Amino acid sequence: MLEFFGRFHPVFVHLPIGILLLACICILLTFKAKFAGLKPAIPLMLLFGTLSAIISCFTGYFLAHSGDYEGGLVSNHQWMGINVAILSVVLCIIYKKVKSKIALGIMATILVVLISITGHLGGSLTHGSDYLTAPLKSDGAKGGAAIPAIPNLQEAFVYQNAIQPLLKSRCYSCHGSEKQKGKLRLDQEAYILKGGENGHTLIKGKADESELIKRILLPLNDEDHMAPKEKPQLSTNEIALLKWWIDNGADFKKKFKDLPQTAKIKPVLASLENGENNAGEIKNSGIPAEEVSAADDKTLKKLADASVIIVPVAQNTNYLSANFVNAQSMSKDVLNLIKSIEKQLLWLKLENSKVNDQTLTAIKGCKNLSRLSLNNTAITDTGLAQLKELDQLQSLSLVGTKVTLKGINQLKKLKNLKFLYLYQTNVTKNDLAAIKKLLPKTSLDTGNYKVPVLVQDTTVVKAP
């Protein structure tokens, strides 16, 4: 029953905050002759404010003892709240007797400060102590990656490096040192094993029967679903990781390499290692971290007039993509225009165009270029020399050109190259080993795939 009254605390607290603040402001205002007319209202305001402050104290006391809250924050809040109530009672009684403006002013100011502190502490209790400052932190506690990247994953500790950070970001605010909803704490090994008012939290080796996992997997609209609907939810990968940890004994000491790693968990672990545990989150991957200045409008206009399709790769960036699909018979100077947008050019398609070894010099300085297609052009090994310094290239397509191993050998600085397409070039299968040595991280594709002819390809199944 007392707990029932306690639950009115969050509603009632707003009354003393509002009324007493207004009363204090009015007290300070009445020192100016212009606002002297407010005076008669002040005792009434103080009276209501004081009454509501006292009620708040009692309801707050009941709530604190309902068991969901423990620790220093609550007791600070409690004592500050009691101070507010005492000071407002004093002010209420002496207001009409004290004539000194200074004394009244000081008391009103102190009351304002006390109310602010109490309010802030109360807010920290309900929303978590970092609630107010979270937006100021660059990593944005909300929705961001809960688990920081773990570079040397196999040697890392499962609990300490992955599970704990996960619980910290998703659970501690209600089940930690400041607040223990359902009498449950998840911030230390002993507490996790002890469980909450509904019994165990986890059963070692049986994730599906563990309350922790069960509640996470409840439908979002279920009252018992964790984390609560309005709070950031656990991602699929995070849930898979938790389950994997519990299924394998929920050990607090073991390293990743000590636990069996099935095919199912491997991709999850891989994403942990890369710090992509929110894999697929919309982000501008694939463009350089540093933004460039906008390209010169006149150049863009000239290129567009020459039927070159040129647009920013996305609306929020100045990096450009250029496609010569409609400008295949371009004049010599068109490619030269690229020189004035070399900083901005990110993707370039010159497929089937009239580009040759000589005109390709225009792209020599496109330092940020990451995708380049020269398919079916007259480019030879001589032309490839122009790409020597383009060390941001990630994808290079040379299909249907006359390039040979000699030409590719000039590209050893392209350490970021992920894909190199060599279908229908003069690079032979025997050259691949040499290229692999030169560019170990690059996936090479010489194409020439064949689909074998099977009986099924040429016959049909007939009705019996």
Add this chain to the structure above:
Amino acid sequence: MTRDELNAHRLIKEAHEANARLHSRRHFLKESAMGLGALAMGSLLGSCGDLFADKQTKIAYDPAHPLLPKSPPLVGKAKSVIYLHMAGAPSQLELFDFKPELMKMDGQDCPPSLLAGKKFAFITGVPKMLGPQATFAKHGQSGALVSDNLPHFSTLVDEVTFLKAVKTDQFNHAPAQLLVHTGSPRLGRPSMGSWVTYGLGSENQNLPGYVVLTSGGSFPDAGKSVWGSGFLPSVYQGVQCRSEGDPVLFIKDPDGMNRDLRKASIEAINKANEQQYQEYNDPEILSRIAQYEMAYRMQISAPEVMNINDEPAYIHEMYGTQPGKACFANNVLLARKLVEKGVRYIQLFDWGWDAHGDSPNNSLNIGLKNKCRSIDRPITALLLDLKQRGLLEETLVVWGGEFGRTPMMENRNGIQNPFKGRDHHTEAFTIWMAGGGVKKGFTYGETDEIGYSAISGKVDAFDIQATILNQLGFDHEQFTYPFQGRPFRLTDVAGKVIREVVA
């Protein structure tokens, strides 16, 4: 009056009427201050009403150049989409979703728990269970299960992401197809390709941005609405092309009309349209002019690009084309050519996958096997060919039907069908994607032990649409078009990007 005079009279009368019809509304707006005031008021209110306008994706729509390429809001991983739709709905249980448990139940009566409260298109009473009518094996490093119906494709499973727990709520072909492609089972919404070309324009100014190719001898059940532009400007509707004869009907100049005359006539028409535009300022007139110009350019470039005969013989062999015929293989080869030329969205429909078991051609053991044979080589060749040309990275290939098929054998009107067949099924089917920044060799979603319903990784049409848009650089929730007083989106009020399959 002579006959000629009568005709001339009629013509003039008709012209007057046409003019008056145009005029009446415009006249009203032009002449009446009230009307203009109301209009101004409307646009004023409109401009202050939308509180969330700044959050929404801004698409710069230029009616004079509706197909100019535009930047996506975010950097997309894919630049184009090839959507291979097997109209009629292929059976997941004979292709990708292997259920040994179902084999054990073969021939038994369907347990009542699977029938209670369910509605099927044809099944009535208690049907018999039907085991898998194909042999399955694990393939590739990912160990994905594919049946012997697709021997070529099964060598490529490590390039593909399978979505094995796709659900729908429509069990008839037309509404289900509309749902997959327009986000609504009813007519009138723009198709996905229209949204994409509206948002991104086209890379190639001499070709349509959204091309539709059909095979299998019949259109999809949902008809042309399934590639319609709905309330988006009509320039964004799919352009249906053919892989035999003229790629676009009536694209050739008629006999006796040479290129210069054609140019002169288009210039004259455009001049007249420009005058009309000067007078009325209707942006749709500018679109019209742009379309005439594009049609003129297309007359030159389309026959060249759309002619698959200039591809070398080994490519034809790879795809298994049948030159001169309208078939899926030809369309698939054409799709690759179009992607190479910068076409944004290529939609293929192949009709004839509706294996009910009511005839040999509609059975799992005959018709379905032959359909599989007709697509196995082309889809395999498409993935390999895109890969070797460096195009698979930026082209998203999607394969699927509009729903799945039941683990039960169909018993139409309570009588068992003469051939092995399955009824329409909404609760679980398989769709796969490849390229365009989705994972390789990955399977998402699971069905229960008989493949009746999805148990994990459930996705629906909206989720798939959201994912496709995501790969192209759009947040599907912000990509809207104002219509009838509210912003509309492809996924309406649903959809969640399937982040698990994004590489």
